[in-house]
Amino acid sequence: MKKLLALVVALALAASLVAIPALAEDTIKIGGIGVLTGPYAMYGVGVKNGVDLYIDEINAAGGIGGKKVEMLWEDSEGSPDKAANAYNKLVQNDGVCAILGPVLSGATDAVADLAAADGIPMITASATAYDITTDRPNVFRTCFLDPFQGKVMADFTSQELKATKVAAMYKNGDDYSVGLKDAFVAEAKTLGMEVVDEEASADKDVDFKTQLTNIKDSGAEVVFLAYYGDAASYILTQAKELGLSVKFTGGDGISNIAGSISDKSLLTNMYYSDHFSNSADSEIVKKYLADYQTKYGEMPSISFSATAYDAAKVLCSAIATVGDPTNASAIVDAIKTSSTEGVTGTITFDDHNDPIKSAFILNFDAEGNQVFVKQQAPQQ
Numbered sequence: 235m236k237k238l239l240a241l242v243v244a245l246a247l248a249a250s251l252v253a254i255p256a257l258a259e260d261t262i263k264i265g266g267i268g269v270l271t272g273p274y275a276m277y278g279v280g281v282k283n284g285v286d287l288y289i290d291e292i293n294a295a296g297g298i299g300g301k302k303v304e305m306l307w308e309d310s311e312g313s314p315d316k317a318a319n320a321y322n323k324l325v326q327n328d329g330v331c332a333i334l335g336p337v338l339s340g341a342t343d344a345v346a347d348l349a350a351a352d353g354i355p356m357i358t359a360s361a362t363a364y365d366i367t368t369d370r371p372n373v374f375r376t377c378f379l380d381p382f383q384g385k386v387m388a389d390f391t392s393q394e395l396k397a398t399k400v401a402a403m404y405k406n407g408d409d410y411s412v413g414l415k416d417a418f419v420a421e422a423k424t425l426g427m428e429v430v431d432e433e434a435s436a437d438k439d440v441d442f443k444t445q446l447t448n449i450k451d452s453g454a455e456v457v458f459l460a461y462y463g464d465a466a467s468y469i470l471t472q473a474k475e476l477g478l479s480v481k482f483t484g485g486d487g488i489s490n491i492a493g494s495i496s497d498k499s500l501l502t503n504m505y506y507s508d509h510f511s512n513s514a515d516s517e518i519v520k521k522y523l524a525d526y527q528t529k530y531g532e533m534p535s536i537s538f539s540a541t542a543y544d545a546a547k548v549l550c551s552a553i554a555t556v557g558d559p560t561n562a563s564a565i566v567d568a569i570k571t572s573s574t575e576g577v578t579g580t581i582t583f584d585d586h587n588d589p590i591k592s593a594f595i596l597n598f599d600a601e602g603n604q605v606f607v608k609q610q611a612p613q614q
Contacts, residue, residue: 265328267310269309269310284526284538285359287529306324306328310335310337312338320336333345333349334549339362350369350371354372357374364381374548374569376545377589378589384419387506388421389425390595394607400456400457401429401432401458402419403445404435405461412460415460418460443476461487463491464490469482470491485507507595509538509594510537548569595607595608
């Protein structure tokens with residue numbers, strides 16, 4: 235009996251020793267959440283492309299500490315609820331050590347709540363609403379945020395476009411749109427411009443003629459559009475139909491407008507702030523653009539591909555610094571104190587976990603090609 239018991243114990247011990255290596259992760263798993271389908275998919279796919287490009291690069295160089303990095307992607311479809319479900323799957327079932335994304339501000343806000351409660355390192359490349367990183371010490375972003383965009387474009391409207399009367403249009407109930415509009419209006423008033431009209435629209439509106447007629451009657455010289463490019467394309471087209479001849483400005487959401495508008499000559503009156511420009515000529519940017527074109531067969535069409543590339547670089551650099559992908563608090567601390575040479579500039583983080591970096595102001599030519607106007611350093 236004693237011999238049988240000893241044999242059972244020995245076999246159990248051997249089994250446990252064999253099982254130990256199987257518990258060790260062969261890869262470093264990072265979760266990615268993005269709007270990969272639906273009307274905003276170009277933003278999510280652009281973010282995914284940028285992240286995957288950097289992950290390919292670091293894996294080709296041997297990974298982190300000899301381990302390859304594995305990206306596990308989930309589609310939020312732009313929904314906060316689905317983004318939260320994606321987070322729970324990635325963290326609880328898939329065992330990821332960090333999150334890159336989500337993409338849209340509403341979905342990112344929902345996931346940031348969960349990540350903050352769990353202490354999971356999280357970096358969004360594209361969510362620009364201010365509260366995303368508020369009281370969430372482990373949540374970061376590599377894009378500048380809405381108050382900065384609104385302020386920069388108000389400064390540009392006053393200094394470069396010489397406007398004295400401005401109006402703003404925005405989508406009611408949308409965090410991105412309302413936050414962007416509020417920042418623009420506040421700075422415009424600070425600069426002494428008269429805000430003669432603020433016009434709201436509802437979700438999925440495609441007819442903006444009532445709002446544009448009111449703006450035409452207001453005497454505005456410049457109209458700030460707190461929209462994404464698809465809605466802005468309707469606005470520019472309908473403004474022409476109404477005989478409203480003004481200049482338009484906007485935030486980074488305008489970047490995809492050229493693909494949505496048929497009369498691209500209207501874009502010559504559209505100015506917007508963005509996180510990156512393909513016309514930048516540093517060596518790191520040239521390499522990024524060349525590698526992107528090689529991998530995807532085209533140049534990046536939105537700046538969030540670049541901020542996503544940088545987000546992946548910031549995160550992977552922090553994991554490499556710590557040396558242990560399971561030490562979440564140490565990775566967060568490494569991100570906070572990091573200085574990363576990214577394709578969008580040298581990135582450090584302020585006390586709000588927002589990047590200290592530059593904004594690019596862009597315009598379009600009559601064929602819809604982006605034209606670099608100026609680079610605006612952040613106000614300190």
